[in-house]
Amino acid sequence: MDTVLLIAGILCLFAGLAGAVLPTPGPPLSFAGMIAVHYSRFADFSQNTLIVLGVLTALVTVLDYYVPVWGTKKFGGSKWGMYGSGAGLVAGFFLGPFGLFIGPFAGAFLGEFLHDQNTPRAFKAAVGSFAGLMAGIVVKVLLCLVMLVVTGIEIFRNI
16 A cells, blocks of 8 residues: 555656646645655655645645736736736636646736737736746746655655
8 A cells, every 4th residue: 555655646746746837736736645655654744844835835826826917917917907817817727738828928918908909018918927827837846846855855765
């Protein structure tokens, strides 16, 4: 059973890392992988480690939906652009990996353009949305890498 938990945990950790960029819940998958390995004989994480990484996982997962919208606002977008960015993010989920990149950008652009027909302003808001999306991806990848490294160190300590 320990070997099954170890293999499942490692698969989840790597799937989570891929999911930090693809349209899957990356950090929650990586955290689930840590938990699986924790319940095997190959790792024994401290309670503080699990709590901190669990809270960070929840925070990053929730913020991942708001950062593109925040980027739109920060780059001068109106509520129309923020709503468009959010709608584009949701629509992008159904369009595959590229949809997650294009959706918020296109949604913010379309929302801003419908608001005041100002192409430069709409483009600036769309760039903000894209910048927010990229910032979110970087944070998710870093968190997944931290979980992967912490788990790897723990596994090698207990072999």
